[in-house]
Amino acid sequence: MTSILVQAFIYLCAAVLMVPLAKRLGLGSVLGYLIAGVVIGPLAGWVGQETATIQHFAEFGVVMMLFLVGLELEPRMLWDMRHRLLGLGGLQMAATTAVLASIAMILGLMWSEALTVGVIFSLSSTAIVLQTFNEKGLAKTEGGRAAFSVLLLQDIAVIPVLALIPLLALPELQVAAELVNDVAQHHDELSLVAHLPAWATALVVLVTVGALIAAGHYLSRPLFRFVAESGLHEVFTAAALMLVIGIAALMSLIGLSPALGTFLAGVVLANSEFRHELEADIEPFKGLLLGLFFITVGAGIQFGVLAADWPSIVGLTLALMLVKMTILWVLSTAFHVHASNRWLFALSLAQAGEFGFVLVGFSVAQHVIPVDLAQKLSLVVALSMFLTPLLFIVFERVIQPRYQRRDDETEADEIDEQGTVIIAGIGRFGQIINRLLIANGVTTVVLDFRALQVDRLRSVNVKSYYGDASRMDLLETAGIREANALVVAIDDQARAVELVQRVKHTYPHVYILARAYDRRHLYELNHAGADHVISETYLSALQMGGDVLARLGYHPFRVEQLKRQFRSAEHAYFEELFQTWRGEGDISGFSDHYKQLFMKMDSELIHAMQIDRADQHSRSERGWTPPPKSYLKEMGG
Amino acid sequence: MSSKQRILILFAHPSPHRSEVNRPMFVASKSLAHVTAVDLYREYPTFCIDIDREQQRLREHDVLIFHFPLYWYSTPSLLKEWQDLVLEYGFAYGHEGKALAGKQFMCALSASGPEKAYHADGYNHFTIRELLQPLEQMADFVGMTYLPPFTLFGARSAVEDKRLSRHIAQWTALLNGLGDRAWHGHNWDDVITINAWVTQHMEERI
Ligand SMILES: Cc1cc2nc3c(=O)[nH]c(=O)nc-3n(C[C@H](O)[C@H](O)[C@H](O)COP(=O)(O)O)c2cc1C
Numbered sequence: 092m093t094s095i096l097v098q099a100f101i102y103l104c105a106a107v108l109m110v111p112l113a114k115r116l117g118l119g120s121v122l123g124y125l126i127a128g129v130v131i132g133p134l135a136g137w138v139g140q141e142t143a144t145i146q147h148f149a150e151f152g153v154v155m156m157l158f159l160v161g162l163e164l165e166p167r168m169l170w171d172m173r174h175r176l177l178g179l180g181g182l183q184m185a186a187t188t189a190v191l192a193s194i195a196m197i198l199g200l201m202w203s204e205a206l207t208v209g210v211i212f213s214l215s216s217t218a219i220v221l222q223t224f225n226e227k228g229l230a231k232t233e234g235g236r237a238a239f240s241v242l243l244l245q246d247i248a249v250i251p252v253l254a255l256i257p258l259l260a261l262p263e264l265q266v267a268a269e270l271v272n273d274v275a276q277h278h279d280e281l282s283l284v285a286h287l288p289a290w291a292t293a294l295v296v297l298v299t300v301g302a303l304i305a306a307g308h309y310l311s312r313p314l315f316r317f318v319a320e321s322g323l324h325e326v327f328t329a330a331a332l333m334l335v336i337g338i339a340a341l342m343s344l345i346g347l348s349p350a351l352g353t354f355l356a357g358v359v360l361a362n363s364e365f366r367h368e369l370e371a372d373i374e375p376f377k378g379l380l381l382g383l384f385f386i387t388v389g390a391g392i393q394f395g396v397l398a399a400d401w402p403s404i405v406g407l408t409l410a411l412m413l414v415k416m417t418i419l420w421v422l423s424t425a426f427h428v429h430a431s432n433r434w435l436f437a438l439s440l441a442q443a444g445e446f447g448f449v450l451v452g453f454s455v456a457q458h459v460i461p462v463d464l465a466q467k468l469s470l471v472v473a474l475s476m477f478l479t480p481l482l483f484i485v486f487e488r489v490i491q492p493r494y495q496r497r498d499d500e501t502e503a504d505e506i507d508e509q510g511t512v513i514i515a516g517i518g519r520f521g522q523i524i525n526r527l528l529i530a531n532g533v534t535t536v537v538l539d540f541r542a543l544q545v546d547r548l549r550s551v552n553v554k555s556y557y558g559d560a561s562r563m564d565l566l567e568t569a570g571i572r573e574a575n576a577l578v579v580a581i582d583d584q585a586r587a588v589e590l591v592q593r594v595k596h597t598y599p600h601v602y603i604l605a606r607a608y609d610r611r612h613l614y615e616l617n618h619a620g621a622d623h624v625i626s627e628t629y630l631s632a633l634q635m636g637g638d639v640l641a642r643l644g645y646h647p648f649r650v651e652q653l654k655r656q657f658r659s660a661e662h663a664y665f666e667e668l669f670q671t672w673r674g675e676g677d678i679s680g681f682s683d684h685y686k687q688l689f690m691k692m693d694s695e696l697i698h699a700m701q702i703d704r705a706d707q708h709s710r711s712e713r714g715w716t717p718p719p720k721s722y723l724k725e726m727g728g
Numbered sequence: 729m730s731s732k733q734r735i736l737i738l739f740a741h742p743s744p745h746r747s748e749v750n751r752p753m754f755v756a757s758k759s760l761a762h763v764t765a766v767d768l769y770r771e772y773p774t775f776c777i778d779i780d781r782e783q784q785r786l787r788e789h790d791v792l793i794f795h796f797p798l799y800w801y802s803t804p805s806l807l808k809e810w811q812d813l814v815l816e817y818g819f820a821y822g823h824e825g826k827a828l829a830g831k832q833f834m835c836a837l838s839a840s841g842p843e844k845a846y847h848a849d850g851y852n853h854f855t856i857r858e859l860l861q862p863l864e865q866m867a868d869f870v871g872m873t874y875l876p877p878f879t880l881f882g883a884r885s886a887v888e889d890k891r892l893s894r895h896i897a898q899w900t901a902l903l904n905g906l907g908d909r910a911w912h913g914h915n916w917d918d919v920i921t922i923n924a925w926v927t928q929h930m931e932e933r934i
Contacts (some may be wrong), residue, residue: 655776713779718817725823 128389152380180244228321234432307359451591516581829871
């Protein structure tokens with residue numbers, strides 16, 4: 092127990108110190124984790140043998156990441172992406188594998204080894220690339236999207252690759268292994284399909300995947316709603332974890348990749364109203380585990396092997412990245428990825444990935460490649476991952492600025508691209524706002540923590556999500572970072588104020604529009620930093636007041652003027668009233684001073700709205716004012 | 729060159745998202761330092777014009793330009809509303825109303841009809857300067873010097889005929905040249921549009 096605590100402390104400590112430092116130096120968090128790993132592993136020697144075990148555990152971060160990736164991808168989007176996915180992604184893998192395998196054969200490997208090496212190196216690192224994209228806000232760019240489709244295809248391709256690699260097994264390695272195996276007993280993994288014939292395995296797999304999709308569709312929602320209605324947040328988190336771990340376990344049992352299974356589950360749930368809540372709950376676990384994973388990559392670098400053979404390993408790594416970059420560069424032309432995006436695409440995917448480690452281990456276990464080769468391969472993978480953040484820096488510092496200037500010149504004064512609008516609270520108020528926005532093609536993300544309400548709206552085709560909008564993490568997964576505006580229309584007054592405060596603090600650039608319950612709430616929201624506050628009853632009450640005047644015989648156009656004047660007179664007093672309220676810091680009720688000020692405003696209002704009936708000429712009522720009756724004399728006739 | 733005149737452009741277009749001519753002109757004018765370009769429909773979407781603010785703006789400028797697409801031989805309605813509200817007794821006219829006296833006034837407009845239609849023999853029967861006489865008289869009444877309108881005829885086919893970029897170049901040349909020596913004492917009485925004059929005197933800028 093003590094040693095576990097000490098180990099955990101060392102890992103966390105390295106991360107806590109190195110990652111912020113790396114970010115401050117502009118290196119990105121991934122490089123920070125990697126360096127932290129190198130420091131505590133090969134350099135200081137504080138951690139050692141157990142890294143391999145921890146790495147297995149940390150690989151679960153990759154599984155979670157794919158679940159989250161799936162959640163972002165509705166089935167329709169996946170279908171829309173099919174050309175890029177198969178075309179761009181497929182060609183990238185095929186071409187890279189072919190070229191690398193040929194080179195490997197020239198360097199003297201057997202064809203089966205060479206092919207394995209080619210496949211292993213053709214994969215890139217989803218973990219590093221997506222993490223970095225999100226950090227640097229590159230995910231939505233043209234190049235970012237193209238890279239994403241390639242990564243997605245690679246992650247999916249891992250499954251058939253795992254099935255095919257055993258076919259390449261080398262007899263002499265097998266013999267050697269059997270000798271060893273007699274001693275070190277091969278540990279049997281738990282499996283449902285190990286002893287079944289091939290057709291039965293296939294059947295089990297098909298049935299399981301089918302059941303998974305059906306369950307995702309029909310069972311998950313009642314379950315989540317049941318949990319959500321309990322109002323216990325941590326139970327929802329438990330349910331989310333249960334789901335991901337359960338699926339991963341199930342997939343392992345039938346011999347499929349857990350990553351693929353959770354990815355699939357993610358896609359199935361992408362349409363669900365619980366999507367953002369699930370994302371927010373899984374996100375921190377994923378982040379920690381991925382971080383841990385990167386640390387173990389750093390810690391696992393075997394400096395002994397590297398030192399013995401460093402020229403060839405460094406040379407191989409650079410050559411590998413160059414080859415991958417060249418192929419990506421060529422493909423980007425064929426798929427119309429242009430300008431700076433092309434560089435982003437080529438540079439970001441030039442490394443080998445975390446699945447590379449998995450495949451190297453697997454290939455050794457399946458006697459496809461010998462152990463000494465595997466060690467070198469792992470080093471190349473790790474080293475290329477290490478270099479990736481540097482490539483991103485090159486992109487940001489050198490390439491992007493050059494294109495930036497050109498972009499600026501071309502797009503002068505066009506209406507800016509509309510981002511999304513997040514609407515927190517979809518009661519009577521939020522609904523109207525949402526309908527107006529949707530009708531005009533604005534993308535909205537609607538959040539409400541009443542599962543029933545969300546359900547009702549979904550039944551009339553309003554896309555809404557379950558979740559407590561006053562939680563920052565939920566807002567983050569809903570996209571507050573890139574949102575143009577946030578509409579706060581939740582009923583709970585105190586919560587609304589708190590929400591405004593927090594969002595303004597963390598994302599000052601997001602424009603916040605808030606609905607106030609009454610005057611005091613209005614002040615509170617203003618004080619909290621809302622950019623635009625409207626009292627929920629004010630406008631409709633004013634409207635009805637005007638209707639009364641019209642009913643009493645006022646000319647309708649004049650009624651409009653009077654309402655307008657009323658509003659602007661109020662407006663003129665707003666600041667003073669607000670500051671008075673603020674200065675008094677009175678929560679229970681308005682002070683006498685405030686009340687006096689209010690009465691003064693009202694009496695001035697009355698004054699302002701009187702007109703000079705004799706002449707119809709008045710300085711206080713502006714607009715279409717006729718000249719005084721005496722004015723012709725002035726003009727001389 | 730003499731120090732530049734401060735120019736106030738009041739741009740009135742109720743559907744700028746469909747505008748092919750006037751919006752690009754407006755954008756071009758916005759980038760000039762001595763020009764204040766106001767999108768009236770953006771500032772007063774509910775026609776609720778802030779009279780004090782508009783009057784203050786007028787005080788701060790030497791030249792006033794109404795910039796608009798010709799709608800039924802006149803300005804779009806917000807610009808008319810602007811006149812009705814802002815040019816008050818005691819500000820623009822009357823015994824003490826001298827705020828605009830001595831300033832210059834001009835219209836910059838686009839019309840879909842061709843130039844030859846705006847002629848006694850054409851289907852519009854009157855020249856554009858004749859049709860804009862209410863504005864000319866308004867300027868005169870408040871003591872402003874009236875300049876002939878800067879006009880783009882055949883506005884609906886200007887983009888297709890590739891006439892727009894030249895028109896915009898003329899427009900910015902005009903805005904830069906207002907106040908040059910060449911303007912002083914010029915008699916505009918018989919000039920229908922100012923376009924030809926801009927071409928003649930500011931060719932080197934275009
Ligand atoms: C309500 C309305 C009235 C119009 N009246 C006239 C007119 O009287 N004479 C004319 O030549 N063009 C008339 N037009 C055409 C506009 O002047 C023309 O569409 C405009 O100048 C094009 O400029 P834009 O591309 O910036 O919108 C009218 C257009 C509208 C919508």
